[in-house]
Amino acid sequence: MKPLICLSATAALLLAACGPSASTQAPAKSSGGGGGRQEVWAAGSSTxxxxxxxxxxxxxxxxxxxxxxxxxxxxxxxFKLFCGGPGSAYPDIADASRPIKKSEFDKCVANGVTDIVEIKIGYDGIVIANAKGGPAYDFKLEQIYRGLAAQLPAGTGFAKNGAKTWNQVDPALPADPILVYGPPPTSGTRDAFLELALEKGARKLPAMEALHAAKEEEFKAKSHTLRSEGVWIDAGENDNAIVQTLEKTPHSLGVFGYSFLDNNMDKVKAAKVEGVSPTFATISSGAYPLSRSLYIYVKKANIGVTPGLREFVAAFVSDGATGKGGYLQDRGLIPLPAADHAAQKDVAKTLPIIAAPKS
Structure with missing residues (x-):
């Protein structure tokens, strides 16, 4: 019997909207568990x-x-669904391609979800890719920022980014139009891309580094605001759809997780970033600049209440799944070093509750 896998994010959100709403209910006093549901429910990251x-x-x-x-x-x-409340109307697990934010953690606590366990499952790289027949790119982080940020430093202030082609950003880059398909604001891939690519690229500019030192929140707002006007296009949570779009529009670029590159090498190729290609070795070592960690977050109160949850979590961190040479490596997951993997297996057994993150 095949598992029930919900591919439509829109349909899932509509179903959630028909159920209990955290905004219309009083927060529960304690995290209650997933009783009443007979299967594990995990929701979140497309990666x-x-x-x-x-x-x-x-x-x-x-x-x-x-x-x-x-x-x-x-x-x-x-995280929005996971933090909606305890009980069977909300997921047991949040899949995440970045750590939980303080605002999300606080929302969980306000709604009675007070027993969150964080488990790191491996690494991933954020890939900038184009069609196999397209030009080769080797981006510097500053070039990514200059190409995609909505506004750039100009004089004592900022001006609208007017670059139309990549060679207008830097003559060393191809003359193709700046057209990038990427994940929407709800995506951890997008969050990580903004932090790892645009933030770091912005700080290469003296004016932006000075702004970061003086007004960090304003710096984040400026460096995290992507261009619209047909330059950056939100392509939804289905990274396979971005790969298909790149085949149809060979002059465009796409942003998605390494696992989707690994499974589509016959269709797309990855750009280098700072001279480094995204590979198993460069991501696991941290040499590739756009590397990140992947997580699952588990409601401890649901362990022993939702049938099969303990077994599902144990299976996720098993040597056969996320260990070196495990079956998830074939799908593009970069495994943790052996000692770190062993530590996460221990977390899955002991289920320590995390404290509130700082930001």
């Missing part, structure tokens, strides 16, 4: 989605029982 679905398939095949339900809503969308 973690293929890994979670593979684990769900394996657990259902080897252990029997009801298959897990896995939804691709984006990291932000997953």
């Amino acid at each position: 973690v989605f293929p890994f979670a679905t593979r684990v769900a398939e394996n657990v259902a095949r080897t252990g029997g029982g009801r298959p897990a339900k896995v939804e691709s809503l984006g990291t932000g969308g997953g």
Whole structure:
């Protein structure tokens, strides 16, 4: 029996809207668990989605029982649903391609979700890619910022970014138009791209580094605001759709997780960033500048209440799944070093509750 895998983020959100709403209910006093639901429910990152679905398939095949339900809503969308409250109307697990934010953690606590466990499952790289037949790119972080930021420093202030082609950003780059398909604001991939690419690129400019030192919030607002006007196009949470778009529009670029590159090498190729290509070795070592960690967040109160949740979590951190040479490596997951992997297996057993993040 195949697991129930919800591919439509829109449909999932509509279903959630029909259920209990955290905005219209009084917050629960304590985190209650997922009783009343007979299967594990995980929701969140589109990058973690293929890994979670593979684990769900394996657990259902080897252990029997009801298959897990896995939804691709984006990291932000997953946390929103996860933090909606305790009980069976909300997910047991949030899949995430970035750490939980303080604002999300506070929302969880306000709604009675007070027992969150963070488990790191591996690494991923954020890829900037184009069609196989397109030009080769080797981006510097500053060039990514100059090409995609809505406003750039000009004199004592800022001016609208008017660059139309990449060679207008830097003559060393191809003359193709600046057209990038990427994830929407709810995506952890987008959050990480803004932090790792645009923020770091912005700080290469003296004016932006000075702004960062003097007014960090204003710096973030300026460096995190992407261009619209047909330059950056939100392409939804389905990274496979971005790959298909790149095939149809060979002069465009796409931003998505390494696992989707790894599974589509026959269709697209990755740009270098600071002279480094995204590969298994460069991501695991941190040499590739756009590397990041991947997580699952678990409601401890649901362990022993939602049937199969303990087994699902144990399977996710098993040597056979996220260990070196595990079956998720074939799907593009970059495994943790052996000592770190062992530590995360211990977290899955002891289930320590995390404290509020600083930001």
